[in-house]
Amino acid sequence: MKRIILLVLATSFSIISGLAFAYPTKPITIIVPQAPGGTNDIVGRVVAQRLGEQMKASVIVENKPGAGGNIGTQYVANGSKDGYTLLMTISSAQAINPALYKNPGFDPVNDFIPLAMIGSVPNVLVVNPNFPAKNLDEFLKLVKSKPPETYQYASAGNGTLNHLLGEMLNQSYGISLQHIPYKGVAPALNDLLGGQVQIAFASLPSVLQYINSQKLIALGVSSPKRSPILPDVPSISEKVPGFSGSLWIGLFAPKGTPKPVVDKLQKEMQLTLANPELREKLQASGVELVNMTPTEFAKQLQDDIARWAKIVKTSGASLD
Structure with missing residues (x-):
């Protein structure tokens, strides 16, 4: 045996x-x-x-x-x-x-x-070029001054990181952006580029070409430090202490x-x-x-x- x-x-x-x-x-x-x-x-x-x-x-x-x-x-x-x-x-x-x-x-x-x-x-806080704010300071002042859910932000879906980053910003800065979930990053970006929605958190690789071609404006990155790819774009934590999520x-x-x-x-x-x-x-x-x-x-x-x-x-x- x-x-x-x-x-x-x-x-x-x-x-x-x-x-x-x-x-x-x-x-x-x-x-x-x-x-x-x-x-x-x-x-x-x-x-x-x-x-x-x-x-x-x-x-x-x-x-x-x-x-x-x-x-x-x-x-x-x-x-x-x-x-x-x-x-x-x-x-x-x-x-x-x-x-x-x-x-x-x-x-x-x-x-x-x-x-x-x-x-x-990192994720990037990006806006359509027609959005009235052109940098992070202007964005935070604008959304803070408006009634809740005046502005909407797109994400790749409920529970995705770019959804939760928006919720984190709402909590950290005392604002109320309305979440609009999409079925994936591609349809979210299509509507962002088309102006149907004006704000989004999106991963850097998925929006870099649109930032470089000025079809989207990068306001801030979600990493604790600035990205070497976008050295002139501030980390959101520079204005909202403790904000971080890569x-x-x-x-x-x-x-x-x-x-x-x-x-x-x-x-x-x-x-x-x-x-x-x-x-x-x-x-x-x-x-x-x-x-x-x-x-x-x-x-x-x-x-x-x-x-x-x-x-x-x-x-x-x-x-x-």
Whole structure:
């Protein structure tokens, strides 16, 4: 009996070792649980291309948006655990949704294995050029002087980071901007550019081209310090002390993925993110690269879950 058990264990180990050695033997799919055109989609496609080159494999990106990122995240959590379906997600989905939804359908810590933190991205408070305020001082004075809900701000959806940043500004500065949720960043930006709504918080990569072409005006960034991409745009915290909220982007594997495969993916992502061309491309789009180990990334996720749970509770935001 003992010899049979040892034989089974040895055979299992051999299969797993063989899987890791051969991996990958077919295309790897990275699920982005947000709509096309947003920061995660933009960064995901750039990283997927370079990761594929690094691994000499086909790495494709598939968007599965819905429910603030829950649908795509659930898909990966409940899917195959062989290293061929991965999750590229953002902090608003992985760290905020567990507090926002009564049942998000996944456990952000126990259902996933962190592979790599890619970087952090500030949100930008942007306005349509027809908006009467042209800088942060003018904006804060204007909205403070008007009755509640005189002005509306767009977001990519209820519970997204750009929604909660607006609520944070309302609370921190004693104003009352009316929230207008959209189904993704693309339709929100379309209406912002068209003037149907005049204010939005949006991630830097998703609006940088419009800021550079003067189709939108950047008033402030949500990071504690100014972005090197927009050095003349103040941090909102310069005028509203304590205001801060950046987005991080990371790659995860579903829990249960064989350790040799996880180890290989973590190593390949380190090499991918060290590529000078990729780093230059990401930084130029407004992504601040973060040098963080998978263990440190796991700790960051847990810290952010606790932090955003308090903010969601204070805001009163809740989704079924």
